[in-house]
Amino acid sequence: MTIKDTLHKYQQRVDAYLDDTLLSDSIEPRLQEAMRYALFNGGKRVRPILVYMVNQMLNGKLEDADAAAGAIECVHSYSLVHDDLPAMDDDDLRRGKPTCHIAFDEAAAILAGDALQCAGFELLTLDTTQPGRNLAMVKVLAKASGDSGMVVGQAFDLSHVGKALTLEQLEAMHKHKTGALLNAAVDLGALSSGCTDVETFTQLRRYGDAIGLAFQVKDDILDIEGDTETIGKPQGSDVVQNKPTYPALLGMSGAKDKLSQLHSEAISALQPFGDAAQPLVELADFIVYRDH
Numbered sequence: 001m002t003i004k005d006t007l008h009k010y011q012q013r014v015d016a017y018l019d020d021t022l023l024s025d026s027i028e029p030r031l032q033e034a035m036r037y038a039l040f041n042g043g044k045r046v047r048p049i050l051v052y053m054v055n056q057m058l059n060g061k062l063e064d065a066d067a068a069a070g071a072i073e074c075v076h077s078y079s080l081v082h083d084d085l086p087a088m089d090d091d092d093l094r095r096g097k098p099t100c101h102i103a104f105d106e107a108a109a110i111l112a113g114d115a116l117q118c119a120g121f122e123l124l125t126l127d128t129t130q131p132g133r134n135l136a137m138v139k140v141l142a143k144a145s146g147d148s149g150m151v152v153g154q155a156f157d158l159s160h161v162g163k164a165l166t167l168e169q170l171e172a173m174h175k176h177k178t179g180a181l182l183n184a185a186v187d188l189g190a191l192s193s194g195c196t197d198v199e200t201f202t203q204l205r206r207y208g209d210a211i212g213l214a215f216q217v218k219d220d221i222l223d224i225e226g227d228t229e230t231i232g233k234p235q236g237s238d239v240v241q242n243k244p245t246y247p248a249l250l251g252m253s254g255a256k257d258k259l260s261q262l263h264s265e266a267i268s269a270l271q272p273f274g275d276a277a278q279p280l281v282e283l284a285d286f287i288v289y290r291d292h
Helices: 003-021 029-039 046-057 066-083 106-123 131-145 150-159 167-177 179-193 198-225 246-269 271-289
Strands: none
Touching (some): 003 046, 003 066, 003 271, 046 066, 046 179, 046 198, 066 131, 066 179, 106 131, 131 150, 150 179, 167 179, 167 246, 179 198, 198 246
């Protein structure tokens, strides 16, 4: 099975799970429409895929990973809806389609994001047979999402637009804004498999740290070298907004060197797992060599 086949299989699996699990009726149907618009708009599903891949590498059961995969995608999708709002990045396009606040309106987008965030945590409570594991998953996702993870990364990003950053500040921002949820996906995958080995979590987090930063470096490169149709958002939007990026700080050549270094670090972290880690190796390759 090729990496594209594997990615497609897991994308379909989490989409089917979310479609079956989310509410389809409501006193306010437009809220569900906005939630589904934000959730099912062609995302790569990297975070759910990570959950599934780690679960399988550690000999878990896919059905035990479904809730975690769905939960992290709900939280990720909510963050994108809010990221695109006029008060945040003020973007009109997301994945080649009008952003949620453009397709609906600003209030509907805010509420859809709020509801997706809540839905993510609700999914982790649906299975009542393993309360200890579920509590650990809720803690992982909450910590990665909030003021010690993604949200503080977003806040730091917004407060430093137009300001010069050191490489250390830029990496700290992206370890929170992008890397925190990617690392949470790794932890959730391990927890869903029943893993309790501390060294396994340590090695997987090394991998998560590396691909988290690699994902952002690649995004920064694509903002300059990609085109609007392929990357699904306005090309050059980071430059227009004078946002701190790796190419801006390191130059394009330096940013590509950084991407290569992170790729090597990710592969190195997987060596203790041998052939079982091959799908995660291929996912790292996908992140580094993608065109969108």
